[in-house]
Amino acid sequence: MPESIIESINVKRLEILDVNGDVDSSLMPALSDNEIKRMYELLVLARTFDERALHLQREGRLGTYAPILGQEASQIGSAFALEKTDWVFPSFREMGVYIAMGYPIHMLFQYWGGDERGLITPSDLNIFPICIPVGTHIPHAAGAAIAAKHKGDKVAAVAYFGDGGTSKGDFHEGFNMAGVFKAPAVFICQNNQWAISVPRQRQSASKTLAQKAFSYGFEGIQVDGNDIFAVYKATKDALKKAKSGNGPTFIECFTYRMTHHTTADDATRYRKDDEVASWKPRDPVLRLKLFMAKKGLWTEQYQKETEDKAKVIIDKAVSEEESIKPPFPGDMISYTYEKLTPRQAKQIKDF
Amino acid sequence: MPESIIESINVKRLEILDVNGDVDSSLMPALSDNEIKRMYELLVLARTFDERALHLQREGRLGTYAPILGQEASQIGSAFALEKTDWVFPSFREMGVYIAMGYPIHMLFQYWGGDERGLITPSDLNIFPICIPVGTHIPHAAGAAIAAKHKGDKVAAVAYFGDGGTSKGDFHEGFNMAGVFKAPAVFICQNNQWAISVPRQRQSASKTLAQKAFSYGFEGIQVDGNDIFAVYKATKDALKKAKSGNGPTFIECFTYRMTHHTTADDATRYRKDDEVASWKPRDPVLRLKLFMAKKGLWTEQYQKETEDKAKVIIDKAVSEEESIKPPFPGDMISYTYEKLTPRQAKQIKDF
Amino acid sequence: MPEEPKRINMVQAINLALREEMQRDGNVIILGEDVGTDGGVFRVTDGLMKEFGPERVMDTPLSESGIVGTAIGMAVYGLRPVAEIQFMGFIYAALDQIYAHAARIRSRSRGRYSCPLVVRTPYGAGIKPPELHSESAEAFFCHMPGVKVVVPSTPYNAKGLLKSSIRDPDPVIFLESTRLYRLIKEEVPADDYTVPLGKARIVREGRDVTVISWGSMLHRSLQAVEGIDAEVLDLMTLNPLDEETIFKSVRKTGRVVIVHEAPKTCGFGAEISAAIAEDAMLYLKAPIMRVTGYDAVIPLPRLEDYYMPTISRVRKALEEVIKY
């Protein structure tokens, strides 16, 4: 057989909840009504946080902020599948993940306000400090996953990154390590179609991002990232696979960044309003609401209560953050090493 | 269609010349008898070079050397398809490519003897200086290819690297650039099954290396790397595709490193003799010889003449190399920038 | 007839240099993240894609090592690429390409190939951005034989130095202070002048102390020397270093304060100090003082102002060496 096919790869896409709020019941994951309501409340809370952060930024009370509008289902849906003991490796646009994991919300404001102390993850969580350089935390997740396996801990390491992140060498090297060592890792790409001004199709000539996983000997799957059930199911399955020793999974959440890249960006310079508008009906919160309404889980009254509750939580977080004493300038030096170096000991006397 | 296939990939393998010297005539590329003889003579010349280099190394006249034994067809077959005007980006194990391109052989000895002047590519060739750090020259080939396209030159850029090279971030970033910009590039991996002591299956968990190309939106193909006709055809096709504006191709030449990684290595520490022995019958030179014998192109007499001719060429190159004056020590400084810096101007006075 | 000079800021001056060089030489091309349609996150490349098309102003994938690696291939092939790294904190991923390749291609091939590549990147603190957006890592590049390092401190010089860098036959790292991008406006001629690489400039003459600085810290130094008879040097090119100008000034003043925002240990200030301690020691009347960032990672916005050398820290050092 001189010209033969030696490998065939099929890349799947998973959708469960459609834009009308109807689900494919054969694929619908087991979720109680309370869990579904919790999901919805987290979506609303994340969106409320996002709006407030933009507001505070405009007032000069936060620095540059990266909004999550449109990506809430990708974040809440996946984080909802995680255990508190799992290790999470976020990039800078994962406020929904933080919120779903139960991270103290005032600390998120503190971080975006320019205070490192916002990244002191509480001891009951294992969230790595936010990774600003795109994609470079992927090998960290591979390493933590290998370490977990080494120690026999039944946890997975989960890294979040964007479509732009798939172009970095560290994506490649991290995925390869995870594949070779069959690490209990789950890689979640929020393909929001844009990396600042660079559209997805100029980020890579590959048809899907999901397919890139096969280069490393494990499976990649695309899910509708605005479909919280699909994201949840894919993550849940991947975590189960990871924890039972069957190696990593790559999940491409196909979603959309509904607003500017950050508060420092002006998206109208590089993309058409039409495109943005076309994604409006696919809103992830709306979709879950339609589903819940059909199931009788959603009412106007419930909506109001949910929004009010979210507002109270966010208000409280803002005032909590405001009451924190400013950081001691010397802190920027003291946390470089466990102990000050002789030079640093001299330098810190400036404060 | 909630769970659907959104992309299907088939990875092909090409074989033309089998171990018995028989070809699949439907795939056999158009090659005149003279061309086939020229191929054979180049194989013999390359092997003669390799043996001499090992010999000179043992005598202390060359430094560490990376032999090509077993990989001659991958090198000669691909280089035979190139034009002199094409740009070539070699790694350190490409002596067969150099020889097939007509590079002055004494300069190869000069380089391995530790003299940079061996890398002053003659002006009728476009061979980049040898890249020692594995895989890092892949983006250079992408860049040269983009530049060629930019200038409207009908040339391709061809990078050579090993199976180990596919693990580097620069493989990923270079392939991605080539894919996005549809660069006229051809990437040739000699998968010789080993990266020093690391076997292919621990280098990456992917089934083939060829399939990695699909992550970047272009085609990858595996060829029998010990089959000079398959390598030649795949390269020829890829070059044609590149030069007609259809973008890059990745060719995985499936071959075997028959001896130690370099003269500094001892392969018996990490691999079984059995494995090496199993590749013996697949020898690329033997296979072409069998084919030629069946076609009446090979005789004992021809073999002797070919070997003698090769020996004369290599002898001449060695003595040519020996007659070159030693380099001027200050050269290590003078070629840092186009002009000496003020500091360097002081430093060079030491010589 | 040359156009009237206009009062423009550094972003505009760099944009002008790029535009003029692209008009002059069809081989000059720009590549990087968001440099095209968006015109760069600081708008430095604004309008250039429109004028020169996407083949000459290339929006690339998010791939710092790939950007520099690709630019190396282009440069050796015969183009004059100007690669942008969006912030200096992301150039670390490209250090391998810069040092193992761009810096060495000429030497590796004994002059057969060269690599006329410019890597532009915004550097330094002062705009209260997220982590890794305020790096000042010039010293790394100064320790890379084969690479030149240029840091302008004014719009006029930014334009002239960038033009020289683009025409230079060797790789140049061109650092643009984010703090200065829009801070200062000055008259910048619209004609084709260059400012040579490898030459420092005496910004202010003086007799009692020499203050050596570059980029953003130059302006802080100038504020700090008010009322002091200080000579202030703007290095502009860090590598190759203009020792002649430095030594001349040291011979005159006998006192030196070096100001930079990078961490102290192994910062470029060390090299300047060591050069003086080696070759101009005789003339020194006081220790050579360095006023620098702390030996710490530059903090997030809340503490940013504490990190950079302040006017008062510079003054303290000046007073100390003068009263010595």
Add this chain to the structure above:
Amino acid sequence: MPEEPKRINMVQAINLALREEMQRDGNVIILGEDVGTDGGVFRVTDGLMKEFGPERVMDTPLSESGIVGTAIGMAVYGLRPVAEIQFMGFIYAALDQIYAHAARIRSRSRGRYSCPLVVRTPYGAGIKPPELHSESAEAFFCHMPGVKVVVPSTPYNAKGLLKSSIRDPDPVIFLESTRLYRLIKEEVPADDYTVPLGKARIVREGRDVTVISWGSMLHRSLQAVEGIDAEVLDLMTLNPLDEETIFKSVRKTGRVVIVHEAPKTCGFGAEISAAIAEDAMLYLKAPIMRVTGYDAVIPLPRLEDYYMPTISRVRKALEEVIKY
């Protein structure tokens, strides 16, 4: 009862340190290219995979950034990874992981996480290898707050320093001179001693001049001072720098020669010189001289010997400062 000390070389001493630390602490694991079955291209990890299994001695893909990045994840998780980069010339690809991450995780998380990681790598010239196998890039790491830099010069110290590095709570770059690997044998106790980080050692006392060096160049310095009343310091840890020991010696001798094989400009010699010029200037009787590699890429074997500081270059500098 402790075993008898044996006369062993540096490769064996490092191997011993690794073995002892792996026996002591199950969290210590090794990863890198060819470190397992092959035992490392210099045999530094020989026998360890056999003793500790492939889960603790991991042969990795060819992936320097990935090796360090993975090791960071392991270290933060709670292991004590010792990553090997096969030659220092290949560490450049991992600088981003080292500086943007390993160095900053403690500070970024204000102490919530730490990164107890050792990166071992052979460095320096002297074995006539291919290109990029002779780098001496220690200065880069000394300019990275959050990273420690250790360079042993003898088997005894190599063992003790590596053990301290593995136990250190912060990332350590551990540089092993290829030239020294098999050059010197000495008695190395088989028991559990450590040599503290951050302390220089006085190898030879003297009154006329202080010679400061580390790693491979220490031995060349010792040869060069024969017949001269020189005090010779072996820094052992470059960062944090033991200024106290340096200044004490300078106060005594008033003369300094620094010897390293890295290129001169912005090499670590610059920092030592600048530290002295800043804080111990008063005691100086002569310029501070640096004898270093040239400002050039280290050449291939034919010219290698011309690149490294020779005994005669060191002597010339010694004579110059002494007669000053």
